[in-house]
Amino acid sequence: MNTEDELLPVLTEHEIAERISQIGAQITSDYRGKDLVVIGILKGAFIFMADLIRKIDLPVLVDFVRLRSYGASTESDGNVSISKDVELPLKGKHVLIVEDIVDTGYTLKYLKELLSLHKIESAKICCLIDKKERRKVDIDVEYVGFEIKKGFLVGYGLDYDEQYRNLAGIYHLNPGYNAKGFRPSER
Numbered sequence: 001m002n003t004e005d006e007l008l009p010v011l012t013e014h015e016i017a018e019r020i021s022q023i024g025a026q027i028t029s030d031y032r033g034k035d036l037v038v039i040g041i042l043k044g045a046f047i048f049m050a051d052l053i054r055k056i057d058l059p060v061l062v063d064f065v066r067l068r069s070y071g072a073s074t075e076s077d078g079n080v081s082i083s084k085d086v087e088l089p090l091k092g093k094h095v096l097i098v099e100d101i102v103d104t105g106y107t108l109k110y111l112k113e114l115l116s117l118h119k120i121e122s123a124k125i126c127c128l129i130d131k132k133e134r135r136k137v138d139i140d141v142e143y144v145g146f147e148i149k150k151g152f153l154v155g156y157g158l159d160y161d162e163q164y165r166n167l168a169g170i171y172h173l174n175p176g177y178n179a180k181g182f183r184p185s186e187r
Contacts (some may be wrong), residue, residue, distance in 0.1 A: 024055025
């Protein structure tokens, strides 16, 4: 694997760590004195969430959900289903949803509606990457690591075909790279 041919650097490990520290400080300030549950969306958000919760200087409960968005492999058609639900009681709690990347917004809209059935106090979203120009539904993202407009991103939890999650930085998968017939589109 010649990563120089397939990956183009976007964000370094240091840039990511610095931004996560800033977001963690803001979340700490915003949620002081509140019962906070941090819910990560599997699989992509697990690395970001692990680093983020260590920067939140408050007691937090942690849980995960796993959602599937059906449609073409690189495009969502808006149909979302849950394959792993939250296990913690959420009634009366403040929920922070942690996502790796927000683009169409379908998944997060679905999850916020689902969480409201638990009679939570509030739900906010924190994402590492926001691609606002790809939004299909109206969804607020209160905490954003970085806004990146173009390219198929991998690394730091983001994958292509379950590969590249373990990279410390974030990269564009080179549009000219053709692994297994793959031609990356926007994500």
